[in-house]
Amino acid sequence: MTVAAPEPKANMGNPAPRYDAVVKVTGRATYASDMPLASPAYAFLVTSAIAKGRVESFDLADANRVRGVIDIVTHEKGPKLKELKLYSNGGYAGTTIQPLKSAEIAHDGQIIAVVIAETYEAAREAANRVTVSYTAVVPSATFDSPGTTTAAAKGQNSQFKEDPQVGNFAKAFEDAEVKLTASYDTPTQHHNPMELFSTSCAWIGDNLVIYEPSQYVYGLKNGVAEQLGIDADKVRVVNPYVGGGFGSRGSMTPRTAIIAAIARRLNRPIKLVPTRDQGFTIATYRAETRHEIKLGASRDGKLVALRHEGAEVSSRPDAYCVGGTKTTTRLYACPNVDSLVSIVRADRNTPGFMRSPPEVPYLFALESAMDELAVKLKMDPVELRRINDTTNEPIGGKPYTSRSLMACFDEAAKAFGWSQRSPEPKSMADGDWLIGYGCAATCYPTQMGPSAARVRLQRDGRTRVEIAGHEIGTGAYTIIAQTAAERLGVPLEKVAVFVGDSELPPAPVAGGSNSTASTCSAVMMVCDQIRQRLFKAMMPNQSLTDRAKETVGIGQTPATRAAKSDRSLDLEKAFDALGAGVVEEYGEWKPEDAPLDSFQAMHSGHVRLVGGHSLKDKIAYAFGAEFVEVRVNRFTHEIRAPRLVGAFAAGRIMNPRTARSQLMGGLIWGMSSALLEATEIDERTARYVNDNFADYLVPVNADVPGVEVILLSEQDDHINPAGAKGLGELANVGTNAAVCNAIYHATGQRIRKLPVRLENIEV
């Protein structure tokens, strides 16, 4: 693994070092729980030890005796809050299960009391001393548990609109020369971002300030205001740095309004830092899924029939689903396609987005099946992808705006040494270790959302960019600064960026890998507004029509043309011509095909992403190819993945350094998901058992000796002004299948259930 930043290729920005590198490595970056509060009280949660039933009574005597305890809030005197409404139904929340409303318990680890004390230690001790008596009801834990209900996703989830279909699958499958039917399972997983799910709330008069790691400050602000029944303008969410999100902080959780309401009642700032295990149940997770794939092909490898059926677990009240068939039915050329997604309701907390929510489980199934088909056809799995590569998606026939899938396969194969692979399973070894090579395609939809930005430029080049984007570790500060520096022609060091504050101009949720495309497109547009004002100042002899056009803001003029071009500006001259030392512009940008209410929605914290397959007459995805070497110990069956190689193409790469970091992290995440990560559910009690970092395993350095990321040059002028495809969720998609395909090659054993552990190997 090299530490140097990659050299930029064509259509790539500079590998500028991270804007926030120094504050982060020196510990000066302030995360939510670092924010100073004036004489705060501390909250500690008490969560339920049963998954279904009710609280009969609390014995609080022992807890109340702990010195420093201020209050213990249970449902008996719970805060009065408006109902939680799902983001997908016009609300903001990721669950409708409202804790502290009644004695009812709907899932394991539901918040049942909040202890408030003068110190964190006192709050924790008192929480430990709370005794609860329950009436428990036998819960339904997961698939196959008695008492679950199953129904098609279509019709119950407003965001899952269609089960994609085309042609006549049944007939084509029946007639196919080569057929494959296989089932795949993926486990429950939790995001486990390093930063815990903390929340601090402070009231200043009627105004509320919330410090909380959030991937959507506008959503959280509006959501909390709605639950508290106050004006959204009175709520401010601040989080200049977020210690990882991975989707877990995209929608509002119930904790925030609860803490805000208690802070208001006690008239004191309150700080909550929940524990790691509480994070497993007070936020969302990736639900377990099941899949059946049917592939029919001709003997030369052309797909003639494809069917993908998926089932996903959700909570009793909420029909969450990821429905990845939208991607898997469109990835390869195939004339006859069928699909179905169902939701299985159990007594669980509501699941939610987790890094590439639809693609991770659904591509695991499809890309494993493609490998199985290649084996049946005695064909190189890379060639099978090449034969079925396409420029148009098969469901609606729309063209991909750009698609470098096979270029990625070829580059990654070369770097990996795929040609050294002897195709027979179990044919490669090194001492005690069987060696396997495997590969898989990866992809992720290119998405964009409406975004605003404010930019201020001074005569000396100093620039200030304000946008309520989110630095969740991806490099948002850096690429926003680069975008402004580039458009305004000022040195990068002169650009100051402000994100993570709901008082700034609205940006979309940092989810769906839309942030770069959306925020940079908005910043570019506003920088061009500044350029236009300066060019206009330098073109005093504009015609009357041109002046009129600019006043109304329509049509092209010499100034607008210059602003949009790459022409550089002499700032001193321009400012002299303007007769001012500073220009400030605000603007609102929305992508093509964005819904009509985009700008209103953007201000009120509603997500309006477009992209992927939902564009009107095109389809936009980023692609990649991933190759993995696994080693399986002949004696212990331990599985290690010493080499991960991925090649990716994602339109304009704003910064090869931060891009590589995202992709490298994605490959490691994907390997982790294939070999280590699973939340174990006790099926008798529907409780998460390994809810801590000792038992929920993620890789350590020794597990990832070699990761190589190759960035391909790709230009795409059909997606957004920045020309960028999101890549934060690209690299962890194909890895699950690539690892299992490599295990098959090493051992001859096909494993269709994740994660793969040593007990699953029989050599």
Place this chain on the structure above:
Amino acid sequence: MRSFLYQRATDPGMAVQALSAAAAANNPLTQAAAQPLAGGTTLIDLMKLDVMRPAAIVDINPLARGWSGIETGGEKLRLGALAKMSDVAAHADIQRHYPVIANSLRLAASAQLRNMATLGGNVMQRTRCSYFRDTSYDNCNKRIPGSGCAAMDGVNRMHAVLGTSDQCIATYPGDFAQALIALDATVEITGKSGTRSMPFAQLHKAPGNTPDIETTLQPGELISAFSIPRRWPRSVYLKARDRQSYEFALSSAAIALDVQDGMIRDARVALGGVATVPWRAREAESLLKGQKFDDGLARRAADAAFADAKGRQHNSFKISLGKRLVARALQQASTMEV
């Protein structure tokens, strides 16, 4: 975590005094009101989790001056209870003459933990059973005697297949203890009436009907040292785990062989990750003794080691894994250059 009294013991007498004063005689040690604090990497964790609730902790780190020696002169090895895992693992003489000890420590935990953790604390570390470590489960016989065992029919992939009872199947999680028990170590105990020694094999107690009683130490007693009677240059520690580092054993084997002219004169086999206590596989040892090594013998010995193993829903794989691991470790030990 609950409020507690913190005391620093500056000499062994004071430590014993402080620990005994708080101890009610009928308490099992794990429930005693006062607990010694060494590196704290088990104790503080369990206190934060509210699993252990001592009213007082007695910091014994000031005793390190007398209790952290690594004495390797001659055949005999003496290790102070407050020696750090990392120091012992890195010691050249131990690596050379007792590789099973060095490697059992090197492959344990993480560098940071090994720098903090002591040998005494290491052998006294408590099980990682998730139900034991989470007080929201009411049914754990080890934590609350008579309450049942949530792991028995729950998520028990990490649990034991040897030495279990119908009361508890929790694994003894440590690595180092396997090396100690294999090499016939003795443990030196300091208490009210001075010091006594006993075989290390007598320190831990299988769960039986009293899983809350984990060792034969009495409240007020401290481990002050370990001794190993002779060198074992032909010894290995093999550990199978889910990730390459920083993870407890799914199965481990501490093997020591004394081979002369191709004949196994003495053999030691101890198992980790699979048993409720540090586990000596004497049946395997007696099969090996007096024999010439071959792979078939290794397999028979491995089978013997697990003859009494009982798997449950998620951990049955440990039986075949453990056998393969023992056979492989025996092969490695027999072919090792000494």
